[in-house]
Amino acid sequence: MGKEIPDNMGKEFILGFMEALDISGKHSNIDLKLFITTSSQASVSVSISAPLAGNLYSGKTITVTKGVIKQVTLPETLRLQGTERSNKAVQIVSSEEIVVFGINQAHRSTDGFLGIPVDVLGMQYFVPSFFSNEHPFYKSAVVITGTQDGTELSIRIKTTNNGRVDFDNKMYGNGNWLNTTIDRFETIQLLCQGDLTGTFVQSSQRVSVFGGSTVTNIGFGTSRDHIEEQIPPLNVWGKRFSVYPVPGTNPNLIRVLASEDNTVVSVNNQVNQTLQHGEFYETHSNAFSFITASKPVLTVQYIPSATSSHGVGDPAMTLVPPIEQSNVLYTFLTPKSSENKSFENTFMFMLQGSDYRGLTLDRNRLHDNDFCSVVQRNNVTSGYIRIPSGSHTIEYSSGLVPFVGILYGGANQESYAFPVGQRLTPINQECTPSQMTVGDGLDNDCDGRADEEVCHDFVDNDGDGKNDEDCITELSTTRQTTESTTTPKPTTPKPTTTTKPTTTTPKPITTTSKPATTTPKPTTTTTKPTTTTPTPTTTTTSRPATTLYKLTTTIQKPTTTSKPASSSTTTQKPTTTTPKTTKTVTKPSTTSIPNPKTTTTTTKPTTLGSQSTTIKDLNPKTTPTDKIDFDQIRPQWLTLAEFGVIGGVAVVLLGALGMCCKRCWGLIKNRDDDDDEEDEELRRRRRNKARLALGAPSIRPMYQ
Known part of the structure; x- marks a missing residue:
């Protein structure tokens, strides 16, 4: 196998499950769930444990295979309660890369999140959350999980409704800094009767961060639900998003959270607002929208409560992956409701271009009537597909077209929503052009996108005037025939006898792009052309380093809180060894920010080198019915x-x-x-x- 690309697949995950309340405000007594699968061809051994809470969960080892999703049940005692520091982190370690989804339920309340592996976690986060003051037991929540001992945390609280965070017997209000430390497999949960959206988390080592609400209603409806998501670090945020509201629900609430000052947000090509760091733009949408920003942002979609006119569904929260971080294959499982009933499942897709008919479900071609409400704007096509309950794989037939996927399930006053996967390439940090390896998942040309070209297709796929500078695959070496959803042009066969060939010559494929200057010399044999990729130019057009922000407000220095001397559980910390991963993703750069703590050090970012990586299991496994012969592109x-x-x-x-x-x-x-x-x-x-x-x-x- 080649080196892994930075995405939601990984070999180690360290997760925390935030507090979930039922509709009456009682703590949930429903067990937690993990869904685990793999794209590896070999059987994968997976170990699940709670290293510092062995008295609560003894652990389990399972085997997963490609295309099959295993469900693992965890005891509800691993769910966090209140604002606390605990040892309830869950560790998942595997022999090969896996995909992990977490499901957190209460009575008539369900939500889930896409797990982010340790090797692509970061050290800087802005956290989205949600709060409604309809009931006193509604609280927004932030959960942080440590991956290394002695990790320093600096948290700048941002809240509304005069909310305050009570942590280690100290109160923290809007704009206050909370400074503490966290060890490996420790968890910290912060609850607040106010919206914690925009709270900033900075750490000296990588940490996992989650945002959401213990229970809430959204919009004018009265139905309520627990909502949560695992949050990606700042260095993987993007600038282009397509948002498709969940069909059959009230207008969805969309929030765009800024990471830098003077971020201009536009919706459907109309400038709407300029944001500062930690601020968010909010709008309601009942139709497909195309959102762009001048600087990296995080886009969050909230599905509103059911009403008398829209009785299906319940509050849910999902991240909208940026188009720059699209992938070509996703494997997932539809969960059951808290009452063990099936949801009505909807898969919403967004892709560049108009050729959406190449999408396949479980390696079967979809028919035109399977696609619903397909719309197009700004060369982005979006729509949805109804999905039966169970385990599924959705991919693009040719393996060449990345797309975004969000899964939603609705039932009577209960719902869930989460992205089914995404790339996690560090496109929002200082960048140096690097030599391209096909399908390495990296931003080789420093344009804020990864693997946006198809090598040897004679097309400038990203419209930057260059060909084949950052490829997801090679047309001539990946496959000899490429699936097409349109009627292929007739091709002229090669003459096989000594007779005079026909006078009709094949029509060349014409493109508006400039031909690549490193086109390999063709031969008259049937061997494949060389797979050597062009070396990038020596022009150092590197993107300027991203300066996060500079705080000018003078804040009183809060006393640094240390961990309590005594704990309710005296569990000794085991020495756990985790297998080394082969990913060569660099540690995200940390930007120095003014902080009352003077001992905060800034780590020097390392340069992300090139990786000889191949796309993992992204080739189609179906026999296409319509093929374009290689002669068409000669x-x-x-x-x-x-x-x-x-x-x-x-x-x-x-x-x-x-x-x-x-x-x-x-x-x-x-x-x-x-x-x-x-x-x-x-x-x-x-x-x-x-x-x-x-x-x-x-x-x-x-x-x-």
Whole structure:
């Protein structure tokens, strides 16, 4: 196997499950769930444990295989309660890369999150949350889980409704800094009767961060639900998003959270607002929207409470992956409701271009009537597909078109929503152009996108005036035929005899892009062209380093809180060894920010080098019904050259045949001449013999 690309697949996950309340405000007593699968061809061993809470969960080891999702049940005692520090982190370690989804339920309340592996976690986060003041037991929540011992945390609280966070017997209000430390497998949960959206978390080592609400209603409806998501770090945020509201629900609430000052947010090409760091733009949407930002942002979609006119569904929260972080294959499982009933499941897709008919479900081609409410804006197509309950794989048939996928399930006053996967390439940090390896998942040309080209297709896929500078795959080396959802153009077959070829020459494929200057020289054999990728130019057009922000407000220095001396559980910390991963993703750069803590150090970012990575299991496994032969994309001069070579060989053969014929004709003529002379000699002798016989009787009497 090649090196892994940075995405939601990984070999180690350290997760925390935030507090979930039922509709009456009681703590949930429903067990937690994990859904685990893999894209590896081999069987994968997975170990699940709670290293510092062995008295609550003894652990389990399972085996997962490609395309099959295993469900693992965890005790509800691992769920956090109140604002606390605890040892309830869950560790998942595997022999090969896996995908993990977490499900957190209460009575008539369900939500889930996409797990983010340790190797792509970060050290800077802005956290989205939600709060409604309809009931006193509604609270917004932030959960932080440690991955290394002695990790320093600096948390700048941001809250509304005059909310305050009570942690370690100290109160923290809006704008206050909470400074503490966290160890490996420790968890910290912060609850607040106010919206914690925009709270900033900075750490000295990588941490997992989750945001949401213990229970809430959203919008004008009265139904309520627990909501949560695991939050990606700042260095993987994007600038382009397509948002598709969940069909059959009230207008969805969309929030765009800024990471930097003077971030301009536009919706459907109209400038709507300029944001500062930690601020968010909020709007309601009942139709497909295209959102762009001048600087990296996080987009969150909230599904509102059910009402009398829209009785299906319940509050849910999902992140909207940026288009820049799209992938080409997703495997997932639809959960059951808290009452063990099936949801009505909807898969919403967003992809660049208009060729959405290449999407396949469980390796079966979808029909036109399977796609619902398909719309297009800004060269982005979006729609949805109804999905039956169970385990599924959705991919693009050719493996060449990345797309975004969000899964939603609705039932009677209960729902869930989460992204089914995404790339997690560090596109929002200082970048140096690097040599491209096909499908490495990296931003080789520093344009804020990863693997946006298809090598050797003679098209400038990202419209930057360059060809094949950052490829997801190679058209000529990945497969000889590419699926097409349109009727393919007729191709001219190669002549296989010495007869004169037909006068109809194949029409060359014309593109508006400049041809690549490193196009490999074709040969007349049927071997594949060289897979050597072009070396990037030496021009150092690196993107400027991202400066997060600079706080100018003077804040009183809060006393640094340390961990309590005594704990309710005296569990000794085991020494756990986790397998090394082969990913070569650099540690995200940390930006120095003004903080009352003077001991905060800034780590120096390392340069992300090139990786010889191949796309993992992204090739289609189906036999396409409509194929485009490789002859359709060959250049005209190559075909003409083949015809010229064949014509030359034919002329040589005809010349040789003529020489042979001339030689044979000479031999035949000489033989005929010899035969004529022999016949003439034979006739002469016969004539002489006849004359002698006739003259003998006249002479004989003279000698008697």
